[in-house]
Structure formats: C-alpha cells, structure tokens
Amino acid sequence: MPEVLKAPLIVEFPFTRSLGPVQSAFLTGLRERTVLGVRTSAGKVLVPPVEYDPVTAEEIRDLVEVGATGTVTTWAWNHEPRPGQPLDTPFAWVLVELDGADTALLHALDAEGPDSVRTGMRVRVRWAAERTGTIKDIACFEPYDGEQQAQPRPHGGEFEDAVTGIVAPARLDYTYSPGRAQTGYINALAEQRAVGQRCPSCRKVYVPPRGACPTCGVATDEQVEVGPAGTVTTYCIVNIKAKNLDIEVPYVYAHIALDGADLALHGRIAGIPYDQVRMGLRVEPVWREGGRYPDHYRPTGEPDADYETYKELI
Amino acid sequence: MAAAGPLRDVAIVAFGQSDHTRTSDEHSEVEMLMPVLHDVLARTGLKTSDIGFTCSGSSDYLAGRAFSFTMALDGVGAWPPISESHVEMDGAWALYEAWVKILTGEVDTALVYSYGKSSPGPVRDVLTRQLDPYYVAPLWPDSVALAALQAQALIDAGETDEAALAGVAARSRESALANSHAQVRGARPQGDYLVRPLRTGDVPPVGDGAAAVILAAGDRARELCERPAWIRGMDHRIEAHSLGVRDLTDSPSARLAAEKAGAFQRPVDTAELHAPFSSQEVVLRKALRLGDEVTVNPSGGALAANPMMAAGLIRLGEAAARVQRGESDRALAHATSGPCLQQNLVAVLEGEAR
Secondary structure, three states: OOOOOOEEEEEEEEEEEEOOHHHHHHHHHHHOOOEEEEEOOOOOEEOOOOOEOOOOOOEOOEEEEEOOEEEEEEEEEEOOOOOOOOOOOOEEEEEEEEOOOOOEEEEEEOOOOHHHOOOOOEEEEEEOOOOOOOHHHEEEEEEOOOOOOOOOEEOOOOOOOOOOEEEEEEEEEEEEOOHHHHHHHHHHHHOOOEEEEEOOOOOOEEOOOOOEOOOOOOEOOEEEEEOOOEEEEEEEEEOOOOOOOOOOOOEEEEEEEEOOOOOOEEEEEOOOOHHHOOOOOEEEEEOOOOOOOOOEEEEOOOOOOOHHHHHHHO | OOOOOOOOOEEEEEEEEOOOEOOOOOOOHHHHHHHHHHHHHHHHOOOHHHOOEEEEEOOHHHHOOOOHHHHHHHHOOOOOOOOEEEEOOOHHHHHHHHHHHHHOOOOOEEEEEEEEEOOOOOHHHHHHHHOOOOOOHHHOOOHHHHHHHHHHHHHHOOOOOHHHHHHHHHHHHHHHHHOOOOOOOOOOOOOOEEEEOEEHHHOOOOOEEEEEEEEEEHHHHHHHOOOOEEEEEEEEEEOOOOHHHOOOOOOHHHHHHHHHOOOOOOOOOEEEOOOOOHHHHHHHHHHOOOOOOOEEOOOOHHHOOOOOOOHHHHHHHHHHHHHHOOOOOEEEEEEEEOOOOOEEEEEEEEOOOO
16 A cells, blocks of 8 residues: 655635624724723623623623733743744743733733742733734733732723724644545546546445445445546536636536546536537546646547436436 | 433443544545444444434544545445534534434434544644634634643642642553553653643643444334443533633533533442543532542543544543443543633433343
C-alpha cells in the first residue's frame, strides 16, 4: 500500500460581524480609552458588557463607565505564546475584575514571570497605540500599585463615529490527508488513469471512491480501472464567469459516467460548441502537460450512447 | 413527590469504539468510523435497515474537512434514505436527541455515533473558534489556557493543589491499563508546565477516534442485549458564555442536569466523567456529589483518550458497558462541551436486578 497523500491546508476567513448597541458602545469606548460596563436590573455591573442579562435574558442597556484598573481574579502562566495571542513574549492569561465591575474580563497580563503574578494583584489597562474599536485596543494589562478606584459612573454610551462592526480574521493551518481510497484515486490520476472502488456487497463501482458504499455501508477496497472514455449523463451551460477561473463562458459542465463506473463524476466539456453538447454524448479526457487531473473532456466521435445504457446513472 | 421517570424505557444495548491514536493519516473519517459502526451492529445483529433513527455528532473544524459528516454517512449505508440527524457537538448530545426521538414513540431503535480527527489541525487553536467572537476569540485563548485559569481558581479556593491534580492524572492512566482502546495507558510523569498550573500530565492527549452506541426501547432492548443499560434520566444544561461571569470552581449546570436526570435520588456505584483536564474532575466530583465510595472513570476517562466530539459519548458507552457486564447496577455518565465545563449532560443508567 503506497503512503497516503498529505498536503498543507489553510482555512482562512475574515469574519465580518455587526455589533449590537451595547457591544458597539463598549468597543467604541475602548477606542476612546474608556471602559464601559452594563448594569443588570439586579444592580450587577457586567464588564465586558453584553446585550442580554445572562440570568434573566432581559435586554439591558444601562451603561456605566468603570475603571481602567482592576484586580486579578485568576491567572495562568503562558510561557509559549501561540499565534494570534495578545503578546508574543511569555505572559499570564488573566481574568480581571475592573474597578466598579462585578464580573471579570479575559485578557493578557505582561509580567516578568509567574512568580510576579498572583490572584488579587492590582493591574491596569495598557492601551494599544493604534485603536480601532476591538478588544485588542487593550494591548494587555500591566502591574499597577494603586488602590481600588471610584464607583461606576453613568455613561450614555454616545461617541462620535461609533463602531458598528468588526472584522475578525481567522486562520487555521492543517495538514490534510484524504485517506486511503482517495489517495489511490489521486495517484492514478497523476498517471492519467481513473480508478474506482467496487462494493463487495452490491458490486457497484464508485468513482471517485470515498472508501465506503453509501448503499451498503461497507468498505470498498477492490480497486477497479475505469474509462478512459465515458458518457455524458446530464449537463448544464455555465454563463457566469467565476473569479480567478480562466475559462471563457458559456461553457458546459457535465456529469460523465466513465465506462465501468456506476456513479457519474463532474467535468467540463470542450472541443464541441456548447449548444451541441447532449445527453448520451461520448467523451474522453484531455490531459494538459504535467496535469494531475483531466483538464476537460472532449467528444470521442463515437455514436451517442443509448439512453437505456446510462439512465440509471443520471 | 418523586420525579416521574421517562415516558418509555430506553436502554443502551451496544457500545463500540475505535482505538484512539495520535494520528490516523491512512484513514479518512468514514474509513475510521466504519469498523465501529459494524461492531455495534454486529453486537445486536441489527442491519442499517432495522434502525429507526440515526444521529451523529462531529465538527468539520477539527480536520478542516468541509461536510465530513455527510461523507461519514456513507459508512452507515444511508441509501435508500434513512431518518437521520447531526449535531455539531459531542455525540452525547446526539444520543440525547436520539433518546428523545425514541421517547416520542416514533421509533424503537437508534444508532448514535461520533468521531473526531484532531491530528490534522492545531486543536488548541481550533477550539478558540467556538468562543465569543467579539470579546474573546480575537485573543486566541487556547483550550489549555482556559482550563489553566479554572485550575488556578480551584487552587486559590483551596479545593485542590498540584499534588492532588497529579493524583487524578495518575489514577486515570493507571485505570486505562484495563482499556485497550485508550491512547495513554499507565501512569507517567506529570512533566513540565504546559500553561501553569497545568502540566502535561493534567492535559488530555490529542488524538483521533470514533464511537457508536445503539439505543432500543422496552422489549426490543431485552431481545438485543442480555442486560440492557436503562436510561433512567438524562438532562443537559449550559452556563453563561462569558467566563468572567461564572464561578469557575463550581458547575451549577452539571448539578442541575444531574438533579433533573434523577442522579441524586439514590447513590450511584460508578461515574464516567468527561473531565478532559484533571482539575475538571475536582469540579465535577463536587457538583455531582460523588464520594470516595463511587468508582470514577474506570475506563481511564478523557485523560487517557480524548477524541474530540466522541469522548463524551464514550463516557455514556463505557458506563453502559459496565452495567451490561454486571460490574455496575447504577451508573452516572457525564459529558461536557465548551471551555471550562460550559455545557454539561448527565445520564443515569441502571441494570435490572439480577
């Protein structure tokens, strides 16, 4: 059994999120070096503030300003910061109850080492030099000598040019493996061959194989060479030009049942005017120099297949 | 007034799991899952077409493979169309959905499965994507860091210390010697701090694996299994998502779920707790009122094997298997999801008097 294929896979999204009124006031406030909380009907001040009371679920809008200084309620020393975390040198994760707040905010504390951190220690916000209205406008916390500050003060939450949304980039790096069945398929394609797998129970041949027969729920391990030619079972005419795709529209995208396969695969049809493609058309793959998969399929010139021979594969 | 029992008698009649391994490159999800499905079907003699309802739990984020759960269905034999559902949660919650489906009387049997392949990705970072996207996820606080904050809170409160945590870790892996499927078997040194106060030993192994369970109602269960593990109650509860709002040293949601599941009506002899971090066992023992007379995690628990999305279902399966083998008469099974035990599910399983 040859080695399974592996390749780097990066999943990356810039998540664009709109903010509710409380979140908007809080994040805009951070931009203006002001920390806001929200008061629940029971009188508790929540920082960071939320739109709905976590206990009663009622809408809460009573904003207050709390201190930029506070007290650590728990901590954890992170000697190996990971990508995306607030500091790239060793730091402590902390939950900080800001002065005037009744709940704690999660962030990083820049401290010399674990021996300089303890629960109950006093800290203050270190503001980021450039602030845009995100939680990262707090660069981190830093140790602070002062006593607890005043009580929370009412705040209207009004700022000029309020932030109404955030864009949160997210990137995860994987090493992807498609498993045994698809590795066999991809390796064969690189040799300009198509292989499927036969179900030991119902004898159907799946191309591309995924390792299991969806009808019988058993492993398909017998490799079967199929094609190279096949029959168009159905098709559509594409009139929308896809981004970064160097193909002129209109073009035809088809389901093609390779000879010997019991499942149609997808492919582009070329070498024939788009409006002459039809069900039953016989086609064969066209490989580009060094290509690891067929670039497209073109007519073989054979007579069309009889409908009866492919109707079960549509 | 005593709480009423469930509307129908429903039992776990079969449980199967894969060997849990650090990597499983050679297998796609469905290739990893299929032997486990075949195992539970073989134990009951059921075929896919005999199953009334199928429910699964998984997350595409773990392996970065979009729609892996639809491809996993190929392993079930989903054609002609079966009655099927999926949760983007641990399989324990899929089991809950299947249980409710049977309670409605619509079906008498259900297949529940779940799987997780954490090896292709950075699971500590992947899990940050489930956090509050406005205030927390942009800071990328990884799963070990959040558990470490909880552990420190427990130490500050005098509920545990590093030596006690090491004891939990050692006992779990010692127990796993009797579990051939576990990934970490046998006690080992606690190692260095990963995120202080948690050491390598306090943290679950990262690995891949799958599990499956079959549920059946009433006489059907008795036909399929010599000693069914009857589900006497099951409930799940959640806490506020903001970590700074919660008391991290306690788990009111686990306690409430246990109460609603009837766990406190009579003592249990066994508990399978889904505590991926040693410190979380401390929280759960307190919340679930488990004394020293209760056998906790005889399977080794999540510290011995923690396939994401399956480790909770495995707790239900392991507890049921002990009832089936006659090693337990009344067991509590617990599953968790989210950071610092945010969501908790508790089930009470019983065997009939012998």
